[in-house]
Amino acid sequence: MSTVHRRLLTGNKAMAEAIAQEMERDENVFVMGEDVGAYGGIFGSAEGLHQRFGAERVRDTPISETAFIGAAIGAAAEGMRPIVELMFVDFFGVCMDQIYNHMAKIHYMSGGNVKLPMVLMTAVGGGYSDAAQHSQTLYATFAHMPGLKVVAPATPYDLKGMMVSAIRDDNPVIFMFHKTLQGLGWMDQLDYSVGHVPEEEYTVPLGKANVVREGKDVTIVGIQMTMHHAVEAANQLAVEGIEAEVIDLRSLVPLDKETILNSVRKTHRLLVVDEDYRSYGMTAEIAAIVAEEALYDLEDPILRLAVPDVPIPYSRPLEQAIVPGVKEIRKAVEQLVRH
Amino acid sequence: MSIPLEKLKWMYETMVKIRLYEETMVQVYMEGKNPVFNIGAGTVPGEMHLAAGQEPAAVGIGAHLRKEDTVTAPHRPHHNAIAKGVDLNRMTAEIFGKETGLGKGKGGHMHLFDTDVKFSCGGIVAAGIPHAVGAALAAKMKGKDWVAVAFIGEGAANAGAFHESLNLAAVWKLPLIVVVEDNSYGISVPKAVSTAVPFNAERASAYGIAGYYVRNNDPVEMYRVSEDAVKRARLGEGPALIEIETYRYLGHFQGDPEVYRGRDEVPALREKDPIVRVKSLLVEEGVAQGELNAMETRARRAVDEAYQFARESAYPHPGAALEDVFDLSAQ
Ligand SMILES: Cc1ncc(C[n+]2csc(CCOP(=O)(O)OP(=O)(O)O)c2C)c(N)n1
Ligand SMILES: [Mg+2]
Numbered sequence: 084m085s086t087v088h089r090r091l092l093t094g095n096k097a098m099a100e101a102i103a104q105e106m107e108r109d110e111n112v113f114v115m116g117e118d119v120g121a122y123g124g125i126f127g128s129a130e131g132l133h134q135r136f137g138a139e140r141v142r143d144t145p146i147s148e149t150a151f152i153g154a155a156i157g158a159a160a161e162g163m164r165p166i167v168e169l170m171f172v173d174f175f176g177v178c179m180d181q182i183y184n185h186m187a188k189i190h191y192m193s194g195g196n197v198k199l200p201m202v203l204m205t206a207v208g209g210g211y212s213d214a215a216q217h218s219q220t221l222y223a224t225f226a227h228m229p230g231l232k233v234v235a236p237a238t239p240y241d242l243k244g245m246m247v248s249a250i251r252d253d254n255p256v257i258f259m260f261h262k263t264l265q266g267l268g269w270m271d272q273l274d275y276s277v278g279h280v281p282e283e284e285y286t287v288p289l290g291k292a293n294v295v296r297e298g299k300d301v302t303i304v305g306i307q308m309t310m311h312h313a314v315e316a317a318n319q320l321a322v323e324g325i326e327a328e329v330i331d332l333r334s335l336v337p338l339d340k341e342t343i344l345n346s347v348r349k350t351h352r353l354l355v356v357d358e359d360y361r362s363y364g365m366t367a368e369i370a371a372i373v374a375e376e377a378l379y380d381l382e383d384p385i386l387r388l389a390v391p392d393v394p395i396p397y398s399r400p401l402e403q404a405i406v407p408g409v410k411e412i413r414k415a416v417e418q419l420v421r422h
Numbered sequence: 423m424s425i426p427l428e429k430l431k432w433m434y435e436t437m438v439k440i441r442l443y444e445e446t447m448v449q450v451y452m453e454g455k456n457p458v459f460n461i462g463a464g465t466v467p468g469e470m471h472l473a474a475g476q477e478p479a480a481v482g483i484g485a486h487l488r489k490e491d492t493v494t495a496p497h498r499p500h501h502n503a504i505a506k507g508v509d510l511n512r513m514t515a516e517i518f519g520k521e522t523g524l525g526k527g528k529g530g531h532m533h534l535f536d537t538d539v540k541f542s543c544g545g546i547v548a549a550g551i552p553h554a555v556g557a558a559l560a561a562k563m564k565g566k567d568w569v570a571v572a573f574i575g576e577g578a579a580n581a582g583a584f585h586e587s588l589n590l591a592a593v594w595k596l597p598l599i600v601v602v603e604d605n606s607y608g609i610s611v612p613k614a615v616s617t618a619v620p621f622n623a624e625r626a627s628a629y630g631i632a633g634y635y636v637r638n639n640d641p642v643e644m645y646r647v648s649e650d651a652v653k654r655a656r657l658g659e660g661p662a663l664i665e666i667e668t669y670r671y672l673g674h675f676q677g678d679p680e681v682y683r684g685r686d687e688v689p690a691l692r693e694k695d696p697i698v699r700v701k702s703l704l705v706e707e708g709v710a711q712g713e714l715n716a717m718e719t720r721a722r723r724a725v726d727e728a729y730q731f732a733r734e735s736a737y738p739h740p741g742a743a744l745e746d747v748f749d750l751s752a753q
Pocket of ligand 2: 575577603604605606607608609
């Protein structure tokens, strides 16, 4: 009889392990950001790295995002492989010129001559009353700009495997990790923020969606928290006899159209769920692709669930009213299937 | 002593009120977060940055400000707000996420806006400084002698917005005063690790403006240099930069494991408590114990009333989440 060895790690430890293994492997890899040193990153993304690799390779920065994110670009152009942390994605505003006009465009503007092998890792997401300037996901804001790979893993296994891929990628990668999926002791304790993570290095490709639950009646596309909510909703719907297929998008750019289209061709119904704003967002992009390429496979209009176009409010009942959860997904699917 | 007794009394009572407010919040914040701490749970969810120990910065300059003067503050705003005279009931209700709050529960503790006393704050480091520049510009354009004060932490003095704002206010000679509260840390990062010069006040010379450094969390010295800076700003002599060495008794936020400082650091800081120092000054000036007690009682009552008001207020209706994105009043 064989025993299955399960090595359980939280999301943050999985990420930090990927970074540590890549730092061992390649001396050009280094980390910088606010509180990534002794503190290990406010959301634990750099846990233990400073103790292991020292202050030269794991650098606490001043609160100077333009300077240190710009410096990551400059160092990457010199062949270093910086991993730079923007503590909350919401702080992008102070350094967006570096990200939008430089990190994203230099490769193209140089005719492919300048490579920027860098990772910008950043915490996203709300649901814990951190209000309008600390709760956004902003997936679409980054995915909109050509030249950036944008990934958003949802499980410890993918956090590790996709971080390794991101570090090894010669393109600039925005690596979004969801605060609630880091498995931190001071946040909501969710079962899916802990999972099996092999100790040895492995990669999970950037740009591949994952069918996390198979079903024949409806396709639900989600990302990070909305994917986990979709799985829970699907499990409840199964009791009512509705079998939903759930796709974890994992990567916004490159976008795995094929996995989505194949699923819709099978189920003939689509619901897209996002924790980002509704207009001009991920839900609109996927709905448009399916309308363009699989319209005649659909039996019903596409449904979208996302944050209505309002900033994230602080008060708990207000925030709960606008962030799509299990209940809203379930209702939307019932509407789709039983109309 | 270089400070009118009435001002010193106001500073004392306000410091006591701030301290009681923050100490009460330490307790209230933990309601519903026991035995397992969960930042999103309880009476007051979300991040909570408290300013116990940092009262001197707020009251030292606050004693010179009027209702028409503008104050912007960062993520650690309660002391600045209380010293500016923000409605304590509505501020507390906002922090509780209630519909009677300053922002009807939409803003929360980092996003308090009280237009009556021209106070605002925000969660993006250094972002309030340019807003104060704009308030100072408006005062100048309107021909008023109002001033604008931007409070920031020492960590914010490394943000581009700090330097751009000082330069802009200097070339336009605006009535702006930036107050840097140097509590030694930006979250876990010590000032010496993040900042190229030991004193941010020295950076004033880079913009040709007045720079002041206040040592030892001293409220009286803060009062004195603020008097100078505010007077000059009102007379149209341009901006100033004041840095005060201050102490953060609590974690960066409530729940901070504080792995970056020794266990004996805060007790040593508390030995030099500024409230105790001001109280003994008042005693030296002959203020009777009875009057001191009355001030403390008034402060306690204001704080208790604010928390009670917040508790008894209702949560907003969920549908309210969709309102206030745009101003529709003209339509
Ligand atoms: C632009 C931006 N970067 C980073 C942060 C995260 N952050 C919040 S408070 C803080 C430290 C601020 O330090 P300091 O200015 O000294 O103020 P203190 O907290 O000590 O009062 C940081 C890095 C932020 N809110 N905004
Ligand atoms: Mg500080």
